[in-house]
Amino acid sequence: MHATDVIAKKRDGGELSREEVEFFVQGYTQGDIPDYQAAAWLMAVYLQGMTDEETKYLTLAMAHSGDMLDLKDTVPFAVDKHSTGGVGDKVSLVVSPLVAACGMPVAKMTGRGLGFSGGTVDKLESIPGYRTDLSEAEFKAQLRRIGLVLTGQTAEFAPADGKLYALRDVTATVSSLPLIISSVMSKKLAAGADAMVLDVKTGKGAFMKTLEDAETLAEAMVRLGSEAGRRVVALISDMNQPLGWAIGNALEVREAINTLHEGGPADFREHCMVVAAEMLMMGGKASDTNAALTLAMETLSSGAAWRKFRELVEAQGGDVRCIEEPERLPKAQLIEPAPAPRSGYLAAIDAAYIGMAVMELGGGRKKKSDPIDRSVGVIVHYKVGDLVQKDTPLFTIHANDEGRLAEARELVLAAHSFSDTPVQRLPLFYRRVAE
Ligand code: URA
DSSP states (O other), rough: HHHHHHHHHHHHTTTOOOOHHHHHHHHHHHHOHHHHHHHHHHHHHHHHOHHHHHEEEEOOOOOHOOOOOOTTOOOOOOOEEEEOOOSSSOHHHHHHHHHHHOOOOOOEOOOBBBTTTHHHHHHHHHSSOOOOOOOOHHHHHHHHHHHHEEEEOOSSSHHHHHHHHEEEEEEEOSSSSHHHHHHHHHHHHHHSSSSSEEEEEESTTTSSSHHHHHHHHHHHHHHHHHHHOOOEEEEEEOOOOOOOOSSSSHHHHHHHHHHTTTTTHHHHHHHHHHHHHHHHTTTTTTTSSHHHHHHHHHHHTHHHHHHHHHHHHHHTTTTTTTHGGGSOOOOSEEEEEEEEEEEEEEEOHHHHHHHHHIIIISSSSSSSSSSOTTEEEEOOOOOTTEOTOOOOOOEEEEOHHHHHHHHHHHHHHHHHEEEOOOOOOSSEEEEEEEO
């Protein structure tokens, strides 16, 4: 079999066999197929799509490209969560320790930033020393010891996703249903959790722009997970405006820390409670939504979730002084508030523009090898529906370069639009999808 034949077949709209998909995934993972051929194949998949069968073969081939963790000998039951990618989405940083603090083991393999959307691995690496490359033995030992792991995919776990993810990020092939499904589910299957909550984002700052596409994505992932013997629930949530106030790696870690101390933005806190409640119900820690929400809120207010986060950072080698005193986290040199150009009700804050502004500041990657600046980002000060007064700070930019700051300011300003009449607030969630 030749890589060019597989690329051409997909380019021309053909349906790939299991053998062809496995050949391509294995060849690329092992380095026999170079980046340029993989990039051509990704674009062919992006343009032609894949059938359900091809998507399943791709997911399984990617999951099996490394070790498949079996956690049966480690904990009786483990839960996981994953977001399909958003702007200001730091939910995992709060929800994972919170659920683990309720005695429900959380085993999570997480990703880097992708396009304009941030990634938990990049956020966690804002904490000096924090390791996101745990080995299988370390993963299991830590899960057994503290009931919580938040690590990245490595050469050992779902390496095909690690390589394809980085290539998609820089070849405009991110927002493809089969590529997102296989990327998310390969990591989830390889990480071994028994049950998982998928936070499927929809809207301007999500890869799925319409509710219909988000539903297709959610339903496909729930189906795939169930076929693989896992319990999966998907929550379809809004990503038209950023979640919370902070967008940018270290800024988001700070906001997550505030939230773990019961502060933080109301929308973000509520979002975390709903996701945590779903995980707690799946793990049998609560029998209904009200009981699960009460348990989640109590665990946050008792400080147990914060203490578990601290334990996690310490276990993975992070400098705990940086989370105890978050002013020690990476900090930008230029911090500039931008005044509102007019008074009015905020009609929209286009999350994609905000994500692009953070990339412009150096907080995301344009090429695979780009280093990222973890200190930069944007803080928005209002949410859709809020009444804004002219000249009050509308948002604040954290930058390390005057030119980049000016470009980001234009983008963030363009993301905001106003109305003279009251505007309805956006919902946090649209739908729950389960088998
Ligand atoms: N999260 C992932 O892990 N992969 C994607 O493709 C999108 C979001």
